Amino acid sequence: MQTIMKRLKHDKRAVSNAIVVMLSLVLVVIIVANVVLWSYQMNQLDWEKMQEDVKITDVARAGETWSYNPSGYPPSGSTSLVSGSVSNLTSNDGVYMVFRSYATATSNRTLYAHQETTIIGGATYYLQKLDSADASGTTLSVSGATTGRKSTGKFVYQLKGSSSIPASTWTIYYRAIEDPVMVAHCDVDIRIRRADGGIRETIATDVANSGSIPTAWSTLSGTYVWSAYTVVDQTDYLEIEYYIEVTTASAAKTASLRIDDSTLPLSDQTRVTNIMLPSEYAVEVEFSGTSNTEDWTQLIWTVDSAWTISSVNVTLQLFNYTLGDYPTSENGYIAYTSGDTPNIDETKNQTITVNPTDFRNATGYWRMKIKGVKATDTQFDFKVDWIEFKVVTDSGTLFTFENAGSLTSHVVSLWIINSTNHRRYDANLFINSGEEATYIRADIRLPSTPFIAKVVTERGNMAVFARS
Amino acid sequence: MAKKLKRFFRDKRGITPVLSNLLLTVVAVAIMALATSATYVITTNLRENMSERLLVEDLWFNNSTGNIDVYLSNVGKVAIHVSAVYINHTSQSFTSPFNLEMGGRGWLNISKSWSPRDLIYLDIVTTRGSHVADYYEAP
Numbered sequence: 001m002q003t004i005m006k007r008l009k010h011d012k013r014a015v016s017n018a019i020v021v022m023l024s025l026v027l028v029v030i031i032v033a034n035v036v037l038w039s040y041q042m043n044q045l046d047w048e049k050m051q052e053d054v055k056i057t058d059v060a061r062a063g064e065t066w067s068y069n070p071s072g073y074p075p076s077g078s079t080s081l082v083s084g085s086v087s088n089l090t091s092n093d094g095v096y097m098v099f100r101s102y103a104t105a106t107s108n109r110t111l112y113a114h115q116e117t118t119i120i121g122g123a124t125y126y127l128q129k130l131d132s133a134d135a136s137g138t139t140l141s142v143s144g145a146t147t148g149r150k151s152t153g154k155f156v157y158q159l160k161g162s163s164s165i166p167a168s169t170w171t172i173y174y175r176a177i178e179d180p181v182m183v184a185h186c187d188v189d190i191r192i193r194r195a196d197g198g199i200r201e202t203i204a205t206d207v208a209n210s211g212s213i214p215t216a217w218s219t220l221s222g223t224y225v226w227s228a229y230t231v232v233d234q235t236d237y238l239e240i241e242y243y244i245e246v247t248t249a250s251a252a253k254t255a256s257l258r259i260d261d262s263t264l265p266l267s268d269q270t271r272v273t274n275i276m277l278p279s280e281y282a283v284e285v286e287f288s289g290t291s292n293t294e295d296w297t298q299l300i301w302t303v304d305s306a307w308t309i310s311s312v313n314v315t316l317q318l319f320n321y322t323l324g325d326y327p328t329s330e331n332g333y334i335a336y337t338s339g340d341t342p343n344i345d346e347t348k349n350q351t352i353t354v355n356p357t358d359f360r361n362a363t364g365y366w367r368m369k370i371k372g373v374k375a376t377d378t379q380f381d382f383k384v385d386w387i388e389f390k391v392v393t394d395s396g397t398l399f400t401f402e403n404a405g406s407l408t409s410h411v412v413s414l415w416i417i418n419s420t421n422h423r424r425y426d427a428n429l430f431i432n433s434g435e436e437a438t439y440i441r442a443d444i445r446l447p448s449t450p451f452i453a454k455v456v457t458e459r460g461n462m463a464v465f466a467r468s
Numbered sequence: 469m470a471k472k473l474k475r476f477f478r479d480k481r482g483i484t485p486v487l488s489n490l491l492l493t494v495v496a497v498a499i500m501a502l503a504t505s506a507t508y509v510i511t512t513n514l515r516e517n518m519s520e521r522l523l524v525e526d527l528w529f530n531n532s533t534g535n536i537d538v539y540l541s542n543v544g545k546v547a548i549h550v551s552a553v554y555i556n557h558t559s560q561s562f563t564s565p566f567n568l569e570m571g572g573r574g575w576l577n578i579s580k581s582w583s584p585r586d587l588i589y590l591d592i593v594t595t596r597g598s599h600v601a602d603y604y605e606a607p
Contacts, residue, residue, distance in 0.1 A: 023500065034511045460523040
């Protein structure tokens, strides 16, 4: 051993070689380690990027919302309240405020004598209808044994929905027959009968005289000049009492009036023509309410209502205080035709994002007009269930993220993109693995739809959310 | 003491080994420094190539300018210098020089007109030769 050590000490070349080899090895190790270590780091970076899975689940305006309902309804038109109050308009709960329509137009109509009856104040009356005869017919006969006016029957038509009956010249057609020898003609009495059976007003007596009744079934006529009448109560009836006046009597003879015979052509049916009766009805209601005077970014107004008749032309309008009027198009204006089935609720709403504050006054007061019109001879009701005037103030944008990956993600960029602008915002949000995070940005104002929101993570992944 | 110093300066045999050792040390250190520098130079280029990560955050077919704007983000571990931009394999002029430090971001404006529904193949090349390429369709 001593010998070996001695030789080593004396052999300087061996030491030098060892040092050179060692240094070379160190250099090689440094080179390789540097490359391998860096490669490992970058691979780890890429692997982490692959593991990252951030999603945007929602992007919405973050703001405070106030909801208001009507507090009053100033009278408008002749629309009448049937039931309910504005307190019924606070929720979509099937509890209605009901308004009744009124006649907005009249036209010359025909009232046909029908054999169906109704009871008024305990007495029986035949009905007059706007529809033509729909039965096999009834013959109303009077005796010709004595002279004088003999009533064949009283026919009524309820003045529901009519505020007046304008002046016109009526023509009354009688389908009549009489036995030979006797002489008779037809005429009428006209009155307004109350719903309790009493007479409100006798309009005319023994008018619209026809010619002499032939001995074969014939259609006769007489005219009456009707003066304008203002309806006192819409539960009243227009009553026409058909008479056969016997001027030459003959024992055991009769004269008859034929009614409700659908086998007859329309021109031969017993009827009154050219009566000015409603041909169009409308409901017009204006609601009003209060709100606030904040700086609104959005106004959403909603009406949920139904009509007791199908296919009503409806307009919903919100008063524009800048315009000084109700708009007739675009914001603040909704027009539609109600459904084919009556009494089905329909919800209509509109979101106003352009100058929503135009629709309130300086104190936050707002007005809404609802109008429904239909050309019909039937009066209908408007049932309003829910009216909401909802305003939103903008306090930024609320992002909702979900990290479905296995690593914590660091969001560094937010993008809001629409057709005119691509806007980037710096962000600094960490989302833990498996967590859902909400993120409010007061400085981000969402554009109107459609837009795309995009986030970029520090590792270079992106998530996209599209709002159409 | 003076005697000892006198003997030290007169003894020429002791100087030569010291000088030779010193010289050997200097040479060895110089060689090591050169080797280390060479190692650094050799590995840096390789490392930088590996470290480049460029992300196209957004591509905007800009209506107002009629050009194409690309928002680039450097998510790698080294600064990036864009050397060329190709659209449909044709070189395009862009805001040059375009450099992004680590973590840097910015708009790269490409002077290229486009039409609606155009489909383009965008290829961005860095000075180290990395490519970021994809297809984009104009709105």
